[in-house]
Amino acid sequence: MADKNAPAGVPLVDMRNISIAFGGIRAVDDASIDLFPGEVVALLGHNGAGKSTLIKILSGAYKRDVGQIFVNGEEAPISNPRDAKKYGIETIYQTLALADNVDAAANLFLGRELMTAWGTLDDVAMEAEARKVMGRLNPRFQRFKEPVIKLSGGQRQSVAIARAILFNARILIMDEPTAALGPQETAQVGELVRQLKADGIGIFLISHDIHDVFELADRVCVMKNGQVVGTARTGDVTQDEVLGMIILGKCPPGAFPGPGALKIAA
Amino acid sequence: MTDTTSDTPANPAADRARASELSAAGRFLKATELDTRMLGMVGALLIIWIGLHVISSLRLGVNPLDFDSRTFLTPRNLWNLSVQTSAVAIMASGMVLVIVMRNIDLSVGSAEGLIGMVMGFAQVHFLVRMVGLELGNPWIWVLALAIGLALGLLIGAFQGFVIAYLEVPAFIVTLGGLLVWRGAAWWVTSGQTVAPLDATFQLMGGGPAGSIGARWSWVVGIVACLAVVFALFNGRVQRKRFRFPLRPIWAETLLGAVTCAVIMGAVWLANSYPWPVGIVNRYAAANNITVPEGGLFIAHGIAIPVLMAVAVGLIMTFITKRTRFGRYVFAIGGNPEAANLAGINTRWITMKVFMIMGVLATIAAAISSARQNSSTNALGTLDELLVIAAAVIGGTSLAGGSGTVLGAMLGALLMQSLQSGMVLLGVDSPLQSIVVGAVLVIAVWLDTIYRKRV
Numbered sequence: 225m226a227d228k229n230a231p232a233g234v235p236l237v238d239m240r241n242i243s244i245a246f247g248g249i250r251a252v253d254d255a256s257i258d259l260f261p262g263e264v265v266a267l268l269g270h271n272g273a274g275k276s277t278l279i280k281i282l283s284g285a286y287k288r289d290v291g292q293i294f295v296n297g298e299e300a301p302i303s304n305p306r307d308a309k310k311y312g313i314e315t316i317y318q319t320l321a322l323a324d325n326v327d328a329a330a331n332l333f334l335g336r337e338l339m340t341a342w343g344t345l346d347d348v349a350m351e352a353e354a355r356k357v358m359g360r361l362n363p364r365f366q367r368f369k370e371p372v373i374k375l376s377g378g379q380r381q382s383v384a385i386a387r388a389i390l391f392n393a394r395i396l397i398m399d400e401p402t403a404a405l406g407p408q409e410t411a412q413v414g415e416l417v418r419q420l421k422a423d424g425i426g427i428f429l430i431s432h433d434i435h436d437v438f439e440l441a442d443r444v445c446v447m448k449n450g451q452v453v454g455t456a457r458t459g460d461v462t463q464d465e466v467l468g469m470i471i472l473g474k475c476p477p478g479a480f481p482g483p484g485a486l487k488i489a490a
Numbered sequence: 491m492t493d494t495t496s497d498t499p500a501n502p503a504a505d506r507a508r509a510s511e512l513s514a515a516g517r518f519l520k521a522t523e524l525d526t527r528m529l530g531m532v533g534a535l536l537i538i539w540i541g542l543h544v545i546s547s548l549r550l551g552v553n554p555l556d557f558d559s560r561t562f563l564t565p566r567n568l569w570n571l572s573v574q575t576s577a578v579a580i581m582a583s584g585m586v587l588v589i590v591m592r593n594i595d596l597s598v599g600s601a602e603g604l605i606g607m608v609m610g611f612a613q614v615h616f617l618v619r620m621v622g623l624e625l626g627n628p629w630i631w632v633l634a635l636a637i638g639l640a641l642g643l644l645i646g647a648f649q650g651f652v653i654a655y656l657e658v659p660a661f662i663v664t665l666g667g668l669l670v671w672r673g674a675a676w677w678v679t680s681g682q683t684v685a686p687l688d689a690t691f692q693l694m695g696g697g698p699a700g701s702i703g704a705r706w707s708w709v710v711g712i713v714a715c716l717a718v719v720f721a722l723f724n725g726r727v728q729r730k731r732f733r734f735p736l737r738p739i740w741a742e743t744l745l746g747a748v749t750c751a752v753i754m755g756a757v758w759l760a761n762s763y764p765w766p767v768g769i770v771n772r773y774a775a776a777n778n779i780t781v782p783e784g785g786l787f788i789a790h791g792i793a794i795p796v797l798m799a800v801a802v803g804l805i806m807t808f809i810t811k812r813t814r815f816g817r818y819v820f821a822i823g824g825n826p827e828a829a830n831l832a833g834i835n836t837r838w839i840t841m842k843v844f845m846i847m848g849v850l851a852t853i854a855a856a857i858s859s860a861r862q863n864s865s866t867n868a869l870g871t872l873d874e875l876l877v878i879a880a881a882v883i884g885g886t887s888l889a890g891g892s893g894t895v896l897g898a899m900l901g902a903l904l905m906q907s908l909q910s911g912m913v914l915l916g917v918d919s920p921l922q923s924i925v926v927g928a929v930l931v932i933a934v935w936l937d938t939i940y941r942k943r944v
Contacts (some may be wrong), residue, residue, distance in 0.1 A: 285831055306833035321831045325824035325891035326817070334821055335832035337814050344812040352732045371824075 232381075234297045237313075237395055238425040242281055242291035251277040252288075253450040254483050258475055259395065259426040264417060265428045265455075266441035274450040275430050279397050282428070295395070302382040312394035316401055318430075320384040324373035328365075329354035331372055332387045357386045361416065369398050371424065372425070377404040389420065396420060399430045415442055420449035434463055448473045451484025521741040527885055527940060531900050534933075538904065542911035549915065562911055565763035569790060571903070571910055572760075573861070575694040576795040577602075577854040578873060579902035582880040583806040583895045584850040587594040587816075587843045589881055590823040592890035593653065593660035596852050598877055599668030601645050602870030603675040606855035609638040610684035610865025613691055631691035638852045645671065646848025649770065650841035669873065685864030695860030696793035698769050698804060704761045705790035711757035722746050761789040777858040795857040799899070802853065806895045808847075819843060823890035879926075880905055883933045887941075905929075 235258040244252045252274045259265050267275040278475045282293065284305040293300045295311045302308050308315075313323075322331050331352045337347040339354070351368055358365045362382040372380055381404055388396055398417075402410040417427060417440050431437050437444060438458050440464045446453040446469040456479035465476040475485035519526060543562040547554035549562065557563060578626070581598050588595045596785075613634040617623045623630055649667055653660045693700040702710070722742055729736055737745075765773070765788045774781045810816035818839050822829040830836050854873070859865045884901030886893030908929060912922045 247673060283831070305831050305834070309833055315831070317831065319827075321825070321828035323821035323824035323832075323891075326820055330817060330821070334817075334829070339814070343556050345814060345817060348728045348732050348734070351734065454874050 233260065235259060235294070236263075236296060237282065237299075237428075238436045239278070239282060239292040240292045240294070241454040242278060242288050242293075244277060244281060244289050250450050252281070255447065255452045256482070257445050257452065257455070259428060261349070261426055262421050262424045264421055264427045264429055264441045264444070264466075266431060266435065266458075267439040267447065268431070268434070268466065269447035269453075270446055270470060271445040273309050273470075274398055274442055275447050277450075278447070279315070279399060279428055279430060279456065281393075282308065283313060283397055285315075302331065306335075308334075309391075312392070313397065314388035314391065314393035315394070316388050316399060318403060320380055322372050322380060322384060322490040326369050328358065328375075328383050328386075330366055331383055332357065332390055334387070336391065350460060351359075353390070354386070357390050358382065361386050361389075361412075378406065378409045381405055381409070381413075385416065393425060393428050395428075397430075399426045400432065401429070402431070402433070410436075434466060437466075438463060445482075446470055446479075448484050453484045453486075454479035454481045454483030495929060504525055508792045521738050522745055523741075524745075525894075527937075528894070528900075530940070531884065531904070535900065535904050535907065538763060538907050538911070542907070545910075546914055562914060565759050567732050567910070567914065568759055569674075569763045569793065571906060572708070572796045574794075575903045575906040576696075576799040577857045577861075577870075578876050578880055578906065579799045579899040580802045580857070581847075581850050581877040582872065582884065582898040582902045583803055584843075584847040584883040585877050586806075586884070586886050586895055586898045587810065587819050588660075589878075589886045589888060590890055590893045591819055591843055592823055592826070593840070593843070594651075594878065594888075595847050596658065596662045596874050596878075597645075597664040597671055598847065598854075599648065599870040599873035599875075600602060600668045600671035600675065600775040601642065601848065601851040602858065602873055603867060604671040604678070605638045605645075605852050605860040606641050606865045606869040607675045607684065607867055608641055608688060608860055609852075610636045611678050612637045613688045614684050615770040626689060628690060630688045634688065634691060635852075635856060639849060640857060642850075642852030642855075644846035644848070645735075645840060645851075646845040649794045649848075650844030651738075653844065654837040672867070672871075675869070678867070681867055683866045687860060691856070692821035692860045693794055694798065694856050694864055695858075696795050696817075697865065698765045698788075698790060699841060699850060700793065700794045700860070701760075701790040701792060702797070703791040705760055705791075707757045707789075710792060710797070711754050711847075714753045715868040718749045718753070719746055726882070757792065760792045764788060765790065790797060792796040794826050795861070798853060798857065800878055802850065803895055803899050810895055815839065817841065820891060823892070876902070876905060879930045883930060885937060894900045 229461040237259040239258070240256050242252055243250065243253045253277055255274065257265070257267075257278070269275050277286060281288045282302065284302050284307050286298065287303045288463070293302055294314075296454070300307075300311050302313075313344055323334060332354050332413065333350050339347045340346045345365065354368060358368075362379065365379060365382065367375060367379070372383055376381070385401065402413050403414065417429070421425060429437065429441055443455055443457050444461070444466055445455040446466065448470070453473045456466070457474070460478035461476055465478065468474045468476065469479065473484060473486040475481040494903065539562065544554045546558075546561040547558060550558060552561070553557040554561070559566065560565075581602070585595060587600070605743060612629050617627075617630050618625055619635055645667070649663050652658050652663050722745065726736060728740065764770070767785060770788055771781060772787050773779075774786055808817065818829065818834050821832070822834065822836050822839060823885070826836060855870065858869055861871075880902035881893065881898040882888065883904060884894070884897030884899065886898060907924060909922060912925060917925070
């Protein structure tokens with residue numbers, strides 16, 4: 225993508241001309257987006273604008289109809305969640321996607337369990353690891369033996385986040401990570417995002433909270449009706465201009481217009 | 491626990507304060523980490539046993555504490571109960587996995603019938619007349635069982651494939667299976683009963699010959715107790731290694747002692763049930779033993795089908811608790827979408843669960859047909875309902891995601907206790923159905939209340 229706003233170098237993720245349709249509705253229409261190491265790119269748009277769908281294509285939950293995905297400059301044929309994890313892509317879903325009936329450690333390691341030399345589950349080792357990573361995220365968390373359905377919204381959220389960062393993700397997708405959280409926990413997530421960013425991890429952040437976005441993101445990418453309206457550095461545009469992009473699809477001068485930008489007769 | 495969902499930071503001091511507020515019973519449960527639900531089931535089972543014993547004693551006009559040989563709590567009755575429970579308990583252990591994954595298998599009874607017929611036909615006709623093995627050849631039972639296992643696996647794989655990959659609901663696929671396999675069972679011999687079965691094969695059905703005798707029963711009991719002690723000890727070492735909270739020593743000792751006492755008690759019971767007089771006398775005559783005054787006492791010991799059921803229970807518990815596959819089954823039951831997003835191949839897991847169910851139906855078919863010493867096309871009729879009821883009474887949630895193998899097997903024992911107890915009391919068979927049906931609904935209702943409160 226010839227985006228003049230993007231940093232130089234090889235992008236961590238480069239999604240090109242992605243489209244997907246569900247029963248005749250083009251949920252994502254020729255969308256292109258990229259992400260560089262240590263960068264936070266926020267995806268904005270109304271409900272149904274196609275942000276979650278685009279991101280689910282990257283995480284392997286949906287298979288794109290058209291388009292290419294490049295990871296570190298090499299084409300990555302991602303067609304299911306296992307493929308995505310192989311490329312170091314981890315996702316925190318809006319719904320959290322936790323197995324409610326098993327405990328925190330089982331959720332953290334779901335799909336990547338630690339095994340003993342005998343080929344059986346090493347629950348003790350998994351619990352030990354879980355205590356370590358949860359201690360970093362949420363030091364007060366102690367309920368390791370209970371199924372996650374019994375945890376509070378914030379605790380469940382920290383389990384979902386811990387699962388994503390446990391496996392040295394290089395690319396992190398956060399779909400509304402603070403939707404279920406109180407102010408204090410939201411601040412914690414913000415702190416975590418900065419920390420991960422400093423570690424060189426690239427983050428896609430989907431959010432409705434434009435204030436959050438301007439605080440955390442380096443760039444914003446606005447979608448409307450499945451198309452990209454435009455991308456911009458957060459320093460080059462104002463919050464009002466971004467709102468204009470979301471609501472009207474109007475691309476301000478500081479942004480690089482996408483196929484979904486409102487065409488104004490010159 | 492009223493504040494399990496509260497969002498307040500759980501500081502350790504408050505935790506301790508809460509712990510000290512627990513009642514004596516609460517502290518006991520916390521220390522032993524026992525499942526209250528399981529304790530409830532054991533309690534219900536004991537109440538039913540004692541109730542049936544008292545009623546059967548009163549009917550005969552004898553003192554319940556005399557343990558008259560015609561009442562419920564006698565070695566003979568309990569031994570028979572254990573054999574009668576085996577087949578349903580074995581299938582219930584697999585039904586737990588099926589239901590945990592939010593599926594159902596209505597075809598197990600019919601599959602059991604078809605597999606029983608095929609195994610019967612194989613040992614009586616196919617292997618003897620067509621392959622040319624001599625009658626009584628020790629390979630006959632092995633081959634017959636192998637054919638049955640292959641068929642069970644195939645039936646399970648086929649149904650599982652249609653459910654997982656063609657996305658036809660399990661209820662429909664196995665409802666079809668219920669009809670198809672029962673029809674096929676008739677077809678094997680055009681409805682003719684196959685009998686008598688191979689002598690070695692018959693051992694799987696129990697009876698005096700199909701039991702391991704007193705000495706081996708004690709050996710099994712002692713080995714089991716050693717295994718329990720080792721498991722408790724090993725668990726403690728593991729938790730110590732990672733500095734996790736440990737159970738108090740008294741709780742560990744109590745758990746070990748009670749478990750060993752139950753095991754040895756069961757062995758003692760099985761060893762208290764003698765061979766019938768006629769069989770003993772024939773055995774004595776054949777082995778040149780002089781029968782002493784008052785008769786010769788030869789104990790049954792543990793029945794082979796019961797050992798098979800215990801082995802299946804242990805293996806299935808191991809699978810559910812300690813393997814990746816078992817973890818995935820539960821995760822899929824809890825949230826199929828999350829499991830899929832975590833990269834779990836949910837379809838293949840579904841298919842495997844049905845394959846396990848097919849294998850277990852084969853083992854159940856072997857036990858049931860061996861017990862009757864014949865294969866009929868009605869073998870296992872309505873077993874699917876007993877199996878599902880056992881799993882549900884045992885705490886398997888039809889909403890998916892929760893259930894235990896031990897619970898389901900206890901559920902099978904509970905239902906069989908009721909049924910054979912009512913036979914003992916001479917209750918009419920229509921009334922038996924009414925009682926079993928009512929108990930099923932009441933058990934699930936109580937469980938619903940329990941789940942809401944915990």
